[in-house]
Amino acid sequence: MSKQVRPNELAEVVTGLLVRPDLLGELDGSSQKHEDFIEAIGRVVADFCGGDINCVHPADLPLDHTPDFVETAYLSVWPDSSLPSLEGCVWAPYDPDGWEGYTNAEFGLTDGTPQSEADVNHIRGRLQGLLIEAINAQQVPSASEQAQAKAAGMNPTQKHSIKSFAEASAYITALAATNLMFHFDDDPEDCLSAHNLTADQINAINHNVDQLFCIDWSKHGYDCVFDYAIAKSRGTSEPAQLKASDANGQTVEIDNPVELLVQVNDIPAGAQLIIRDIGLAGREQDHVELICEDTHDGTSLTVDPSDVSIKYA
Known part of the structure:
Protein backbone atom coordinates (compact mmCIF):
# COMPACT_ATOMS: atom_id res chain seq x y z
CA MET A 1 0.00 0.00 0.00
CA SER A 2 1.06 3.62 -0.37
CA LYS A 3 2.43 5.76 2.46
CA GLN A 4 -0.19 7.90 4.17
CA VAL A 5 1.46 11.28 4.81
CA ARG A 6 -0.34 13.86 6.93
CA PRO A 7 -0.17 17.59 6.06
CA ASN A 8 2.07 18.36 9.04
CA GLU A 9 4.40 15.52 8.01
CA LEU A 10 4.54 16.88 4.47
CA ALA A 11 5.33 20.27 6.03
CA GLU A 12 8.31 18.66 7.79
CA VAL A 13 9.65 17.41 4.46
CA VAL A 14 9.15 20.76 2.72
CA THR A 15 10.68 22.62 5.67
CA GLY A 16 13.71 20.36 5.61
CA LEU A 17 14.21 20.76 1.88
CA LEU A 18 13.87 24.55 2.12
CA VAL A 19 15.99 25.09 5.22
CA ARG A 20 18.30 22.08 5.71
CA PRO A 21 18.27 19.79 2.63
CA ASP A 22 21.51 18.17 3.85
CA LEU A 23 19.58 16.54 6.73
CA LEU A 24 17.56 14.61 4.15
CA GLY A 25 20.55 13.96 1.87
CA GLU A 26 18.71 15.66 -0.97
CA LEU A 27 19.37 18.29 -3.65
CA ASP A 28 22.97 16.98 -3.93
CA GLY A 29 24.32 19.95 -1.99
CA SER A 30 23.68 22.01 -5.12
CA SER A 31 22.88 25.69 -4.61
CA GLN A 32 21.16 25.80 -8.00
CA LYS A 33 18.85 22.87 -7.20
CA HIS A 34 18.07 24.45 -3.85
CA GLU A 35 17.18 27.74 -5.53
CA ASP A 36 15.03 25.90 -8.11
CA PHE A 37 13.18 24.17 -5.29
CA ILE A 38 12.60 27.47 -3.43
CA GLU A 39 11.17 29.00 -6.63
CA ALA A 40 8.97 25.96 -7.30
CA ILE A 41 7.48 26.07 -3.79
CA GLY A 42 6.96 29.83 -4.13
CA ARG A 43 5.04 29.30 -7.38
CA VAL A 44 2.79 26.70 -5.75
CA VAL A 45 1.91 29.20 -3.00
CA ALA A 46 1.34 31.95 -5.59
CA ASP A 47 -0.86 29.67 -7.72
CA PHE A 48 -3.22 29.17 -4.79
CA CYS A 49 -2.86 32.44 -2.88
CA GLY A 50 -1.75 35.05 -5.40
CA GLY A 51 1.39 37.01 -6.11
CA ASP A 52 3.85 37.10 -8.99
CA ILE A 53 7.05 35.09 -8.42
CA ASN A 54 9.92 37.07 -9.89
CA CYS A 55 13.00 34.94 -9.19
CA VAL A 56 15.22 33.55 -6.45
CA HIS A 57 18.21 35.65 -5.50
CA PRO A 58 21.22 33.39 -4.82
CA ALA A 59 22.69 33.09 -1.35
CA ASP A 60 25.76 35.13 -0.53
CA LEU A 61 27.35 31.90 0.74
CA PRO A 62 27.36 28.49 -1.01
CA LEU A 63 24.92 25.80 0.17
CA ASP A 64 26.75 23.39 2.47
CA HIS A 65 26.12 21.36 5.59
CA THR A 66 26.44 24.33 7.91
CA PRO A 67 23.11 26.18 8.07
CA ASP A 68 23.06 29.91 7.61
CA PHE A 69 19.67 31.49 8.19
CA VAL A 70 20.78 35.02 7.29
CA GLU A 71 23.03 34.88 4.23
CA THR A 72 20.60 32.59 2.43
CA ALA A 73 18.88 32.55 -0.95
CA TYR A 74 15.55 34.37 -0.95
CA LEU A 75 12.38 34.48 -3.00
CA SER A 76 11.42 37.66 -4.86
CA VAL A 77 7.64 38.26 -5.03
CA TRP A 78 5.76 41.10 -6.72
CA PRO A 79 2.11 42.01 -6.04
CA ASP A 80 -0.51 41.33 -8.71
CA SER A 81 -4.28 41.26 -9.21
CA SER A 82 -4.62 37.69 -7.91
CA LEU A 83 -4.05 38.78 -4.29
CA PRO A 84 -6.97 39.40 -1.91
CA SER A 85 -5.25 42.63 -0.84
CA LEU A 86 -1.73 43.85 -0.22
CA GLU A 87 -2.31 43.83 3.53
CA GLY A 88 -4.30 40.60 3.81
CA CYS A 89 -2.31 38.11 1.74
CA VAL A 90 0.05 35.30 2.76
CA TRP A 91 3.07 37.42 1.84
CA ALA A 92 2.02 40.39 4.00
CA PRO A 93 3.83 39.43 7.26
CA TYR A 94 7.20 39.19 5.52
CA ASP A 95 9.56 42.02 4.49
CA PRO A 96 6.99 44.74 5.32
CA ASP A 97 8.94 47.37 3.33
CA GLY A 98 9.13 45.23 0.20
CA TRP A 99 5.94 46.56 -1.43
CA GLU A 100 6.31 50.12 -0.22
CA GLY A 101 4.72 52.57 -2.67
CA TYR A 102 2.24 50.12 -4.18
CA THR A 103 -1.50 50.51 -3.60
CA ASN A 104 -4.42 48.12 -3.85
CA ALA A 105 -6.00 50.36 -6.49
CA GLU A 106 -3.09 49.72 -8.90
CA PHE A 107 -4.06 46.04 -9.04
CA GLY A 108 -7.84 46.40 -8.69
CA LEU A 109 -7.76 45.04 -5.13
CA THR A 110 -9.94 45.91 -2.17
CA ASP A 111 -8.18 47.83 0.59
CA GLY A 112 -7.22 45.64 3.51
CA THR A 113 -6.36 46.40 7.13
CA PRO A 114 -2.63 47.02 7.68
CA GLN A 115 -1.03 44.54 10.08
CA SER A 116 0.68 45.94 13.16
CA GLU A 117 4.00 44.57 14.37
CA ALA A 118 2.11 42.76 17.13
CA ASP A 119 -0.24 41.22 14.55
CA VAL A 120 2.71 40.01 12.48
CA ASN A 121 4.52 38.56 15.49
CA HIS A 122 1.35 36.78 16.59
CA ILE A 123 0.56 35.11 13.27
CA ARG A 124 4.18 34.16 12.63
CA GLY A 125 4.47 32.71 16.12
CA ARG A 126 1.38 30.61 15.56
CA LEU A 127 2.65 29.42 12.19
CA GLN A 128 6.05 28.53 13.62
CA GLY A 129 4.45 26.49 16.38
CA LEU A 130 2.05 24.51 14.21
CA LEU A 131 4.33 21.50 13.76
CA ILE A 132 4.71 21.08 17.52
CA GLU A 133 0.96 21.47 18.01
CA ALA A 134 0.31 18.84 15.34
CA ILE A 135 2.77 16.41 16.93
CA ASN A 136 1.15 16.90 20.32
CA ALA A 137 -2.35 16.41 18.91
CA GLN A 138 -1.33 13.07 17.38
CA GLN A 139 0.46 11.87 20.51
CA VAL A 140 -1.76 9.78 22.78
CA PRO A 141 -0.47 10.01 26.36
CA SER A 142 0.77 6.63 27.59
CA ALA A 143 -0.42 5.00 30.80
CA SER A 144 3.05 5.56 32.30
CA GLU A 145 2.87 9.28 31.52
CA GLN A 146 -0.52 9.53 33.18
CA ALA A 147 0.83 7.63 36.17
CA GLN A 148 3.86 9.95 36.37
CA ALA A 149 1.61 13.01 36.29
CA LYS A 150 -0.60 11.56 38.99
CA ALA A 151 2.41 10.63 41.11
CA ALA A 152 3.80 14.11 40.72
CA GLY A 153 0.55 15.44 42.16
CA MET A 154 0.42 18.14 39.54
CA ASN A 155 -2.78 19.57 38.18
CA PRO A 156 -1.49 21.49 35.13
CA THR A 157 -4.24 24.11 35.48
CA GLN A 158 -3.23 25.05 39.04
CA LYS A 159 -0.29 27.28 39.97
CA HIS A 160 2.91 25.52 41.04
CA SER A 161 6.38 26.55 42.18
CA ILE A 162 8.70 25.07 39.55
CA LYS A 163 12.38 25.50 40.38
CA SER A 164 14.10 22.27 39.34
CA PHE A 165 14.45 20.10 36.25
CA ALA A 166 12.45 17.34 37.97
CA GLU A 167 9.57 19.71 38.72
CA ALA A 168 9.68 21.18 35.21
CA SER A 169 9.67 17.77 33.52
CA ALA A 170 6.85 16.63 35.81
CA TYR A 171 4.79 19.66 34.80
CA ILE A 172 5.34 18.99 31.10
CA THR A 173 4.35 15.37 31.74
CA ALA A 174 1.17 16.61 33.44
CA LEU A 175 0.35 18.78 30.41
CA ALA A 176 0.93 15.86 28.04
CA ALA A 177 -1.12 13.47 30.17
CA THR A 178 -4.12 15.82 30.04
CA ASN A 179 -3.78 16.72 26.33
CA LEU A 180 -2.90 20.32 27.21
CA MET A 181 0.48 20.53 25.48
CA PHE A 182 0.97 23.60 23.29
CA HIS A 183 3.82 25.71 21.91
CA PHE A 184 5.06 27.60 24.97
CA ASP A 185 5.69 30.80 23.00
CA ASP A 186 1.99 30.98 22.12
CA ASP A 187 -1.04 32.04 24.14
CA PRO A 188 -2.63 29.00 25.84
CA GLU A 189 -6.00 30.74 25.64
CA ASP A 190 -5.79 30.51 21.83
CA CYS A 191 -4.09 27.12 21.57
CA LEU A 192 -6.29 25.37 24.16
CA SER A 193 -9.61 27.04 23.32
CA ALA A 194 -11.25 23.66 22.68
CA HIS A 195 -10.76 22.74 26.37
CA ASN A 196 -13.00 25.59 27.64
CA LEU A 197 -10.54 26.57 30.38
CA THR A 198 -11.40 29.33 32.81
CA ALA A 199 -9.44 32.57 33.05
CA ASP A 200 -7.89 31.35 36.33
CA GLN A 201 -6.76 28.11 34.69
CA ILE A 202 -5.20 30.03 31.76
CA ASN A 203 -3.42 32.32 34.22
CA ALA A 204 -2.11 29.28 36.11
CA ILE A 205 -0.75 27.72 32.93
CA ASN A 206 0.96 31.00 31.99
CA HIS A 207 2.42 31.23 35.50
CA ASN A 208 3.79 27.68 35.33
CA VAL A 209 5.13 27.92 31.78
CA ASP A 210 6.99 31.15 32.54
CA GLN A 211 8.99 29.23 35.14
CA LEU A 212 10.00 26.56 32.61
CA PHE A 213 12.18 29.13 30.84
CA CYS A 214 14.23 29.63 34.03
CA ILE A 215 15.40 26.00 34.17
CA ASP A 216 18.92 25.14 32.95
CA TRP A 217 17.93 22.45 30.46
CA SER A 218 21.46 22.14 29.04
CA LYS A 219 22.65 20.38 32.21
CA HIS A 220 20.31 17.53 31.33
CA GLY A 221 21.16 17.25 27.63
CA TYR A 222 18.60 19.61 26.13
CA ASP A 223 19.00 22.97 24.45
CA CYS A 224 15.94 24.52 26.02
CA VAL A 225 12.40 23.79 27.15
CA PHE A 226 11.27 23.45 23.51
CA ASP A 227 13.89 20.77 22.88
CA TYR A 228 12.62 18.80 25.89
CA ALA A 229 8.95 19.31 24.95
CA ILE A 230 9.54 17.99 21.42
CA ALA A 231 11.38 14.99 22.83
CA LYS A 232 8.50 14.41 25.26
CA SER A 233 5.91 14.59 22.45
CA ARG A 234 7.88 11.97 20.52
CA GLY A 235 8.17 9.73 23.55
CA THR A 236 11.96 10.23 23.78
CA SER A 237 12.37 12.51 26.76
CA GLU A 238 15.48 10.66 27.91
CA PRO A 239 18.72 11.30 26.00
CA ALA A 240 19.15 8.28 23.77
Whole structure:
Protein backbone atom coordinates (compact mmCIF):
# COMPACT_ATOMS: atom_id res chain seq x y z
CA MET A 1 0.00 0.00 0.00
CA SER A 2 1.06 3.62 -0.37
CA LYS A 3 2.43 5.76 2.46
CA GLN A 4 -0.19 7.90 4.17
CA VAL A 5 1.46 11.28 4.81
CA ARG A 6 -0.34 13.86 6.93
CA PRO A 7 -0.17 17.59 6.06
CA ASN A 8 2.07 18.36 9.04
CA GLU A 9 4.40 15.52 8.01
CA LEU A 10 4.54 16.88 4.47
CA ALA A 11 5.33 20.27 6.03
CA GLU A 12 8.31 18.66 7.79
CA VAL A 13 9.65 17.41 4.46
CA VAL A 14 9.15 20.76 2.72
CA THR A 15 10.68 22.62 5.67
CA GLY A 16 13.71 20.36 5.61
CA LEU A 17 14.21 20.76 1.88
CA LEU A 18 13.87 24.55 2.12
CA VAL A 19 15.99 25.09 5.22
CA ARG A 20 18.30 22.08 5.71
CA PRO A 21 18.27 19.79 2.63
CA ASP A 22 21.51 18.17 3.85
CA LEU A 23 19.58 16.54 6.73
CA LEU A 24 17.56 14.61 4.15
CA GLY A 25 20.55 13.96 1.87
CA GLU A 26 18.71 15.66 -0.97
CA LEU A 27 19.37 18.29 -3.65
CA ASP A 28 22.97 16.98 -3.93
CA GLY A 29 24.32 19.95 -1.99
CA SER A 30 23.68 22.01 -5.12
CA SER A 31 22.88 25.69 -4.61
CA GLN A 32 21.16 25.80 -8.00
CA LYS A 33 18.85 22.87 -7.20
CA HIS A 34 18.07 24.45 -3.85
CA GLU A 35 17.18 27.74 -5.53
CA ASP A 36 15.03 25.90 -8.11
CA PHE A 37 13.18 24.17 -5.29
CA ILE A 38 12.60 27.47 -3.43
CA GLU A 39 11.17 29.00 -6.63
CA ALA A 40 8.97 25.96 -7.30
CA ILE A 41 7.48 26.07 -3.79
CA GLY A 42 6.96 29.83 -4.13
CA ARG A 43 5.04 29.30 -7.38
CA VAL A 44 2.79 26.70 -5.75
CA VAL A 45 1.91 29.20 -3.00
CA ALA A 46 1.34 31.95 -5.59
CA ASP A 47 -0.86 29.67 -7.72
CA PHE A 48 -3.22 29.17 -4.79
CA CYS A 49 -2.86 32.44 -2.88
CA GLY A 50 -1.75 35.05 -5.40
CA GLY A 51 1.39 37.01 -6.11
CA ASP A 52 3.85 37.10 -8.99
CA ILE A 53 7.05 35.09 -8.42
CA ASN A 54 9.92 37.07 -9.89
CA CYS A 55 13.00 34.94 -9.19
CA VAL A 56 15.22 33.55 -6.45
CA HIS A 57 18.21 35.65 -5.50
CA PRO A 58 21.22 33.39 -4.82
CA ALA A 59 22.69 33.09 -1.35
CA ASP A 60 25.76 35.13 -0.53
CA LEU A 61 27.35 31.90 0.74
CA PRO A 62 27.36 28.49 -1.01
CA LEU A 63 24.92 25.80 0.17
CA ASP A 64 26.75 23.39 2.47
CA HIS A 65 26.12 21.36 5.59
CA THR A 66 26.44 24.33 7.91
CA PRO A 67 23.11 26.18 8.07
CA ASP A 68 23.06 29.91 7.61
CA PHE A 69 19.67 31.49 8.19
CA VAL A 70 20.78 35.02 7.29
CA GLU A 71 23.03 34.88 4.23
CA THR A 72 20.60 32.59 2.43
CA ALA A 73 18.88 32.55 -0.95
CA TYR A 74 15.55 34.37 -0.95
CA LEU A 75 12.38 34.48 -3.00
CA SER A 76 11.42 37.66 -4.86
CA VAL A 77 7.64 38.26 -5.03
CA TRP A 78 5.76 41.10 -6.72
CA PRO A 79 2.11 42.01 -6.04
CA ASP A 80 -0.51 41.33 -8.71
CA SER A 81 -4.28 41.26 -9.21
CA SER A 82 -4.62 37.69 -7.91
CA LEU A 83 -4.05 38.78 -4.29
CA PRO A 84 -6.97 39.40 -1.91
CA SER A 85 -5.25 42.63 -0.84
CA LEU A 86 -1.73 43.85 -0.22
CA GLU A 87 -2.31 43.83 3.53
CA GLY A 88 -4.30 40.60 3.81
CA CYS A 89 -2.31 38.11 1.74
CA VAL A 90 0.05 35.30 2.76
CA TRP A 91 3.07 37.42 1.84
CA ALA A 92 2.02 40.39 4.00
CA PRO A 93 3.83 39.43 7.26
CA TYR A 94 7.20 39.19 5.52
CA ASP A 95 9.56 42.02 4.49
CA PRO A 96 6.99 44.74 5.32
CA ASP A 97 8.94 47.37 3.33
CA GLY A 98 9.13 45.23 0.20
CA TRP A 99 5.94 46.56 -1.43
CA GLU A 100 6.31 50.12 -0.22
CA GLY A 101 4.72 52.57 -2.67
CA TYR A 102 2.24 50.12 -4.18
CA THR A 103 -1.50 50.51 -3.60
CA ASN A 104 -4.42 48.12 -3.85
CA ALA A 105 -6.00 50.36 -6.49
CA GLU A 106 -3.09 49.72 -8.90
CA PHE A 107 -4.06 46.04 -9.04
CA GLY A 108 -7.84 46.40 -8.69
CA LEU A 109 -7.76 45.04 -5.13
CA THR A 110 -9.94 45.91 -2.17
CA ASP A 111 -8.18 47.83 0.59
CA GLY A 112 -7.22 45.64 3.51
CA THR A 113 -6.36 46.40 7.13
CA PRO A 114 -2.63 47.02 7.68
CA GLN A 115 -1.03 44.54 10.08
CA SER A 116 0.68 45.94 13.16
CA GLU A 117 4.00 44.57 14.37
CA ALA A 118 2.11 42.76 17.13
CA ASP A 119 -0.24 41.22 14.55
CA VAL A 120 2.71 40.01 12.48
CA ASN A 121 4.52 38.56 15.49
CA HIS A 122 1.35 36.78 16.59
CA ILE A 123 0.56 35.11 13.27
CA ARG A 124 4.18 34.16 12.63
CA GLY A 125 4.47 32.71 16.12
CA ARG A 126 1.38 30.61 15.56
CA LEU A 127 2.65 29.42 12.19
CA GLN A 128 6.05 28.53 13.62
CA GLY A 129 4.45 26.49 16.38
CA LEU A 130 2.05 24.51 14.21
CA LEU A 131 4.33 21.50 13.76
CA ILE A 132 4.71 21.08 17.52
CA GLU A 133 0.96 21.47 18.01
CA ALA A 134 0.31 18.84 15.34
CA ILE A 135 2.77 16.41 16.93
CA ASN A 136 1.15 16.90 20.32
CA ALA A 137 -2.35 16.41 18.91
CA GLN A 138 -1.33 13.07 17.38
CA GLN A 139 0.46 11.87 20.51
CA VAL A 140 -1.76 9.78 22.78
CA PRO A 141 -0.47 10.01 26.36
CA SER A 142 0.77 6.63 27.59
CA ALA A 143 -0.42 5.00 30.80
CA SER A 144 3.05 5.56 32.30
CA GLU A 145 2.87 9.28 31.52
CA GLN A 146 -0.52 9.53 33.18
CA ALA A 147 0.83 7.63 36.17
CA GLN A 148 3.86 9.95 36.37
CA ALA A 149 1.61 13.01 36.29
CA LYS A 150 -0.60 11.56 38.99
CA ALA A 151 2.41 10.63 41.11
CA ALA A 152 3.80 14.11 40.72
CA GLY A 153 0.55 15.44 42.16
CA MET A 154 0.42 18.14 39.54
CA ASN A 155 -2.78 19.57 38.18
CA PRO A 156 -1.49 21.49 35.13
CA THR A 157 -4.24 24.11 35.48
CA GLN A 158 -3.23 25.05 39.04
CA LYS A 159 -0.29 27.28 39.97
CA HIS A 160 2.91 25.52 41.04
CA SER A 161 6.38 26.55 42.18
CA ILE A 162 8.70 25.07 39.55
CA LYS A 163 12.38 25.50 40.38
CA SER A 164 14.10 22.27 39.34
CA PHE A 165 14.45 20.10 36.25
CA ALA A 166 12.45 17.34 37.97
CA GLU A 167 9.57 19.71 38.72
CA ALA A 168 9.68 21.18 35.21
CA SER A 169 9.67 17.77 33.52
CA ALA A 170 6.85 16.63 35.81
CA TYR A 171 4.79 19.66 34.80
CA ILE A 172 5.34 18.99 31.10
CA THR A 173 4.35 15.37 31.74
CA ALA A 174 1.17 16.61 33.44
CA LEU A 175 0.35 18.78 30.41
CA ALA A 176 0.93 15.86 28.04
CA ALA A 177 -1.12 13.47 30.17
CA THR A 178 -4.12 15.82 30.04
CA ASN A 179 -3.78 16.72 26.33
CA LEU A 180 -2.90 20.32 27.21
CA MET A 181 0.48 20.53 25.48
CA PHE A 182 0.97 23.60 23.29
CA HIS A 183 3.82 25.71 21.91
CA PHE A 184 5.06 27.60 24.97
CA ASP A 185 5.69 30.80 23.00
CA ASP A 186 1.99 30.98 22.12
CA ASP A 187 -1.04 32.04 24.14
CA PRO A 188 -2.63 29.00 25.84
CA GLU A 189 -6.00 30.74 25.64
CA ASP A 190 -5.79 30.51 21.83
CA CYS A 191 -4.09 27.12 21.57
CA LEU A 192 -6.29 25.37 24.16
CA SER A 193 -9.61 27.04 23.32
CA ALA A 194 -11.25 23.66 22.68
CA HIS A 195 -10.76 22.74 26.37
CA ASN A 196 -13.00 25.59 27.64
CA LEU A 197 -10.54 26.57 30.38
CA THR A 198 -11.40 29.33 32.81
CA ALA A 199 -9.44 32.57 33.05
CA ASP A 200 -7.89 31.35 36.33
CA GLN A 201 -6.76 28.11 34.69
CA ILE A 202 -5.20 30.03 31.76
CA ASN A 203 -3.42 32.32 34.22
CA ALA A 204 -2.11 29.28 36.11
CA ILE A 205 -0.75 27.72 32.93
CA ASN A 206 0.96 31.00 31.99
CA HIS A 207 2.42 31.23 35.50
CA ASN A 208 3.79 27.68 35.33
CA VAL A 209 5.13 27.92 31.78
CA ASP A 210 6.99 31.15 32.54
CA GLN A 211 8.99 29.23 35.14
CA LEU A 212 10.00 26.56 32.61
CA PHE A 213 12.18 29.13 30.84
CA CYS A 214 14.23 29.63 34.03
CA ILE A 215 15.40 26.00 34.17
CA ASP A 216 18.92 25.14 32.95
CA TRP A 217 17.93 22.45 30.46
CA SER A 218 21.46 22.14 29.04
CA LYS A 219 22.65 20.38 32.21
CA HIS A 220 20.31 17.53 31.33
CA GLY A 221 21.16 17.25 27.63
CA TYR A 222 18.60 19.61 26.13
CA ASP A 223 19.00 22.97 24.45
CA CYS A 224 15.94 24.52 26.02
CA VAL A 225 12.40 23.79 27.15
CA PHE A 226 11.27 23.45 23.51
CA ASP A 227 13.89 20.77 22.88
CA TYR A 228 12.62 18.80 25.89
CA ALA A 229 8.95 19.31 24.95
CA ILE A 230 9.54 17.99 21.42
CA ALA A 231 11.38 14.99 22.83
CA LYS A 232 8.50 14.41 25.26
CA SER A 233 5.91 14.59 22.45
CA ARG A 234 7.88 11.97 20.52
CA GLY A 235 8.17 9.73 23.55
CA THR A 236 11.96 10.23 23.78
CA SER A 237 12.37 12.51 26.76
CA GLU A 238 15.48 10.66 27.91
CA PRO A 239 18.72 11.30 26.00
CA ALA A 240 19.15 8.28 23.77
CA GLN A 241 22.09 6.14 22.75
CA LEU A 242 23.04 6.92 19.18
CA LYS A 243 24.28 4.21 16.84
CA ALA A 244 25.09 3.91 13.14
CA SER A 245 27.45 2.04 10.83
CA ASP A 246 29.98 3.79 8.65
CA ALA A 247 30.84 3.00 5.02
CA ASN A 248 33.25 0.27 6.17
CA GLY A 249 30.66 -1.46 8.33
CA GLN A 250 32.22 -0.24 11.59
CA THR A 251 29.72 0.57 14.33
CA VAL A 252 29.66 4.13 15.63
CA GLU A 253 27.92 4.19 19.02
CA ILE A 254 27.78 7.22 21.29
CA ASP A 255 25.84 8.04 24.43
CA ASN A 256 23.96 11.32 24.23
CA PRO A 257 24.81 13.88 25.51
CA VAL A 258 28.57 13.87 25.09
CA GLU A 259 31.05 16.65 24.66
CA LEU A 260 33.04 16.85 21.44
CA LEU A 261 36.46 18.45 21.31
CA VAL A 262 36.69 19.74 17.76
CA GLN A 263 39.92 19.29 15.82
CA VAL A 264 38.99 20.53 12.34
CA ASN A 265 39.81 23.96 10.99
CA ASP A 266 36.37 24.92 9.64
CA ILE A 267 34.73 24.77 13.08
CA PRO A 268 35.66 27.21 15.87
CA ALA A 269 38.51 25.81 17.96
CA GLY A 270 37.41 24.70 21.40
CA ALA A 271 33.72 24.64 20.50
CA GLN A 272 31.84 22.57 23.06
CA LEU A 273 29.25 20.53 21.19
CA ILE A 274 26.33 18.37 22.24
CA ILE A 275 25.36 15.57 19.84
CA ARG A 276 21.71 15.78 18.78
CA ASP A 277 21.56 13.18 16.03
CA ILE A 278 23.70 10.68 14.16
CA GLY A 279 23.15 8.95 10.87
CA LEU A 280 24.27 8.07 7.39
CA ALA A 281 24.61 11.06 5.09
CA GLY A 282 24.96 11.78 1.40
CA ARG A 283 22.85 10.59 -1.52
CA GLU A 284 24.53 7.18 -1.36
CA GLN A 285 24.24 7.11 2.45
CA ASP A 286 27.91 6.21 2.50
CA HIS A 287 29.29 8.09 5.48
CA VAL A 288 28.35 8.87 9.06
CA GLU A 289 27.80 12.41 10.28
CA LEU A 290 27.02 13.86 13.68
CA ILE A 291 24.46 16.65 13.99
CA CYS A 292 25.63 18.80 16.89
CA GLU A 293 24.93 22.11 18.55
CA ASP A 294 27.43 24.49 20.11
CA THR A 295 26.33 24.98 23.71
CA HIS A 296 27.86 28.46 23.76
CA ASP A 297 25.61 30.03 21.12
CA GLY A 298 23.26 27.32 19.85
CA THR A 299 24.95 27.11 16.44
CA SER A 300 24.09 23.87 14.65
CA LEU A 301 27.03 22.03 13.14
CA THR A 302 27.46 18.81 11.19
CA VAL A 303 30.77 17.01 11.62
CA ASP A 304 32.41 13.74 10.62
CA PRO A 305 33.16 11.47 13.62
CA SER A 306 36.73 11.05 12.40
CA ASP A 307 37.29 14.79 12.82
CA VAL A 308 36.61 14.93 16.52
CA SER A 309 37.72 13.36 19.76
CA ILE A 310 34.96 12.44 22.18
CA LYS A 311 34.78 12.56 25.95
CA TYR A 312 31.71 11.90 28.03
CA ALA A 313 30.14 14.93 29.64
